[in-house]
Amino acid sequence: MEMLLMGLCVSAFGLAVVALAFRAATRAESSDAAVRPDLPLAKAAVPARLFPAQAAMPPALTPQQVPIELLLLQIENHVRLEQAAAESFIEFPTQALLRSKTTSPFVN
């Protein structure tokens, strides 16, 4: 009988602890939601530090906007990369080398 009462007490205490923890958690969420409008926006306040260049990058140019000199350089770079890939394939012919992806911006 004593054991049963002790078990019930421990269970009731555990249930109470869980209920309190649950309530505290849900209250924190709701209070966050209430406070959120007053908080400054983190994105606006903190300058981008990890990728500042990326953040400042202008919108991508369309193919027609790329200056022809740059386009010719890209083509030449592409040819050199493809030749290097082809040379690797000729030296060790495998399907994987034949289909290896290029980093050339001309086709990416």
Add this chain to the structure above:
Amino acid sequence: MTYELLNDLTSAEVERVLELGARMIVPSGAPLFRLGDAADCLFLTTRGRIRLTLPMQIRGQEENILAEEISAGQTVGWSALIPPYLFTLTATAPVEAEVIAIPRQALHEYFAANPAAGCRITQNLAVVIGHRLHLFQTMWLREMQRAVEVHSA
């Protein structure tokens, strides 16, 4: 200086073949030959680099696009030994280059008089042509693979 076209020849044979040609300086930016020109001479590059280019239409204007770059010791203009004896690329020197121009006629006469050396030179030429073929075959296949992927995406 060793030349890929003259591999496995004795030093006397190499000397004799080189004597068939004439040294030429190609100033920076100047063409060695143009696409469609008669190919009467084969060239051995002794110094500098030679750019082989193909014409492409880009935004309505013709541009020479790099196909291959040849460095010292390599052979340029093997069209001189292959009918119809017309250059199929344009060759220019991005920086001043020096080549030995060997006329086809002189080479043919040398081959007739020295068939063993002629055979070795022809084998070396086959290596040069075979490498070009494999290179362009692979590049073509890679471009086709990309085209297939774009069309099936």
